[in-house]
Amino acid sequence: MNGRLRNQWLLQQKELYGNFLYLEKKENISVDRKTNLDDFKNQINNCQNCKLSLNRKNIVFGIGNPDADLVFIGMAPNENEELIGEPIVGAVGELFDNILKAINLDRKNIYILNILKCKPPNNINIQQDEIDQCIPHLDTQLNLINPKLIIVLGEIAGQKLLHIDLPLNEMRKNTYQYNGIELMVTYHPDALIKNSNLKRPAWEDFKNMRNKYLKEDKF
Template structure:
């Protein structure tokens, strides 16, 4: 297993897809490398591209609020994205871009080895669970994953678009995360 710092260095030098031509910064990931809870989103947005940090824009503020709502801080979790560079105009990442970053996110998950892995939104959920089933059917339901638990939840941007109904759903999903953190991962099917 590649050490996280070495993996970060490789990601910062990556030129394996065309996103390297338009990025300002590689958004590798941030947080506690020993975290029991890890979040994986889709790809960086404009604010993340500028700062090099994941989830710092409007979606990031909402994610931080939801994390704090279950009694944790961002410093206690690890946050990353499947794709490390911002796709132009915030479009969905293309298959070649995902393929270029897939070994990096796989290594991050292996290194962090969280008890609970949370996928933020449809894209990360479908990729990591290798499913075509959408987030609306899977959200909030814990699934056994690599010796731990994976819980798909709505992406914070989708939560914001849904207004108060989205916030109610998100809080419910985060209660499932809190419960999973307090449970034995072997109890999840």
């Protein structure tokens, strides 16, 4: 069924049965998104587009709800994330879960990604060519998920994604656009564990995000 016929069919079904069936159809869209993301994951699982593939143990594709309106993006996986194959795990993950809970969200509502899917050596020395090679993967993921808001976690991730040279303390005061999606930048939970003084400004950011977006029913 092409797009026009599908829309006509949905409108007919909505007229006949109300929102119930319409919402059931939305579930099908969700299944499509999940399938498309799974397919894409299989497609890049062996990616060798940059030298980070050479010492890779696991690709860290990202995880979450394929229908999420809110996507968090960090810079790159660390050792733990690479071992487990998921972003934001361990003690950092626990803190992140607590922050989400404090704004009435949990991992079932969101999707978590990194700009780089493979761990850089010592988690530093990220090279521009590695980012250039991996950004198309991120763009495809965002295209498939189609979120309403991106929260970037960490200064380097914000600078690399936005191509700007501002410190995080400046970036977090602004709202940006990435591929037509609204984007905000705040501290990575890993930084909050290393420096507890950052917890207060990070909490302000999450509260702002909650007040601005949850009250507008964007999710």
